[in-house]
Structure formats: C-alpha cells, structure tokens
Amino acid sequence: MIEYTTLRVERPKPQIAVAYLDRPDRLNAITFRMFDEFAALQTEIESDPDTRVLILTGSGRGFCAGLDLDQAATLPAMSAAEMLTAQESWARSVSGFQRMTTPVIAAVNGPAAGAGLSLALAADIRIASAAAKFNAAFVRIGLSGGDLGTSWALPRLLGLGRATEILLTGRFVDASEALRIGLVTDVCEPDDLLDRALEIAERIRGNSPVGMALTKQVIQTNVDASSLEAALSIENRNQVLATRTADMREALAAFREKRTPRFAGE
CATH class of the missing domain: 3.90.226.10 (2-enoyl-CoA Hydratase; Chain A, domain 1)
Incomplete structure (x- = not known):
C-alpha cells in the first residue's frame, strides 16, 4: 500500500x-x-x-x-x-x-x-x-x-x-x-x-470488469466519432472481444442458474 x-x-x-x-x-x-x-x-x-x-x-x-x-x-x-x-x-x-x-x-x-x-x-x-x-x-x-x-x-x-x-x-x-x-x-x-x-x-x-472497461472505452471514443459507421466499428470490435472472455461465459451461466456471477476479470 x-x-x-x-x-x-x-x-x-x-x-x-x-x-x-x-x-x-x-x-x-x-x-x-x-x-x-x-x-x-x-x-x-x-x-x-x-x-x-x-x-x-x-x-x-x-x-x-x-x-x-x-x-x-x-x-x-x-x-x-x-x-x-x-x-x-x-x-x-x-x-x-x-x-x-x-x-x-x-x-x-x-x-x-x-x-x-x-x-x-x-x-x-x-x-x-x-x-x-x-x-x-x-x-x-x-x-x-x-x-x-x-x-x-x-x-x-x-x-x-x-x-x-x-x-x-x-x-x-x-x-x-x-x-x-x-x-x-x-x-x-x-x-x-x-x-x-x-x-x-x-x-x-456487479458487472464484469472487462465489460466495464470496454464500456468506458467506447463512450470516450464514440463521443467524438466522425460517423455512425465509425462508432459501430468500435462497438462491434468490443463485443467480439467481450465474447472471448471467461467473464461473459460466467455471466450467462449465472443468469441461467439465477445466482450472483463470480467475475475474475478474464
């Protein structure tokens, strides 16, 4: 510390x-x-x-x-x-x-x-x-x-x-x-x-750390996006990245099982 x-x-x-x-x-x-x-x-x-x-x-x-x-x-x-x-x-x-x-x-x-x-x-x-x-x-x-x-x-x-x-x-x-x-x-x-x-x-x-980091990124990038297409390209990239994470799999499993997810930031 x-x-x-x-x-x-x-x-x-x-x-x-x-x-x-x-x-x-x-x-x-x-x-x-x-x-x-x-x-x-x-x-x-x-x-x-x-x-x-x-x-x-x-x-x-x-x-x-x-x-x-x-x-x-x-x-x-x-x-x-x-x-x-x-x-x-x-x-x-x-x-x-x-x-x-x-x-x-x-x-x-x-x-x-x-x-x-x-x-x-x-x-x-x-x-x-x-x-x-x-x-x-x-x-x-x-x-x-x-x-x-x-x-x-x-x-x-x-x-x-x-x-x-x-x-x-x-x-x-x-x-x-x-x-x-x-x-x-x-x-x-x-x-x-x-x-x-x-x-x-x-x-x-309560949300996944990766999801929160990507959300911050997309907001800060797209506030100055030159076009809708440019904004969508960042959103699309981030969603692809998010689906590769263990945290998304955990979020889906927790939703189906009606429990609190246990996120690892991975």
Missing part, C-alpha cells in the same frame, strides 16, 4: 475504494504533491484486480477548492518551459482518472472550484451533495477558463453555449442547477452522499 500525505484511501465495501482528498483545513486545495499522489493512486487502483470501482470525495466540508493559492503564487516565477512541463504533468494526473479502465465516481460533497471542477469532470459519474457548488475559478486569478480538461469535458456534458458561459464568467453553479443542466446525475443530502455513491458503485461492481 502507498503511504499518501494528501489523500486518504479507505475500502468500506469489497472491491470498492474511496479516496478522500485530505486537506480539510484548506478545503482540500491541490498541492503539487497532491497532483503526484493522484497519479500514484491511479497506478495503485489499476494494478489491483480486486478493486472494481473508485470513489473520489473530499474530507470535511469541501470537495476541492482548486490549486492551493500559496502554490499558485509561485507560478509566475517559473520560466515558460518549466511551467509547460509542470502544466502537462498536472493535466496528466487529473485526466488520468478518465483514462483509467476502473470506473470512477466523484461524490462532490462541497465546493468544487477550478482544478476541483476539473477533477469532478474527469470522473465517469458525478453525484453531489446539496451543499456542492462548482465554478471555473481559473478566470478569477488571471488564467484561462480552460484547464486540466475543462474545455474538452464541459461542452460535451452541457453543450457549447452553457459551457462557454460558465467558463467565461467563473460563476458558481449550485447543486440544483448542476442537476438540471446535466453536470451531475444525482443530488442528495450531505449525510446520504457517500451511501449513494457506494450504492452506485455496488451496481457497477
């Missing part, structure tokens, strides 16, 4: 990991070290065949307040080359959650600002506490509203017009609006958030 200093990882249910951003005194603002630990977490989860779902949430009353302002203050002192190298590394560490084969759920328990918004967008599913709110805080500190994947993900979720307005203004989107516009799929009371996330995670882990 990896020893984290900015994250806390728990396993409250079999095959489900919950990773808490663990700087509650700073509303879980991201440090350069936390970016590194995001990448380490992804490696740990992906290399563990017994972990089928990852939940991301925050300790305390915030999800993630974005980049820690003390660290943001050091950015202008970097050379352009240093900043580009760092920026590319940070972008990889956040977008890495989307690239994982393991499904990722963001349980947004409070403010998700700037890089916190980016982190939520990198998850496959977002649910929110009624106390959650979202904003592209980058524009509030003199940066572009497109950072760590926001300019790619937000228009695909909300449409170009709505995403543009949110990214240009940096205004807050509260939980009820987030649900209405499709930024999140569910809103619940703060005390119920983790239970709701675990409920969704348990439904996902």
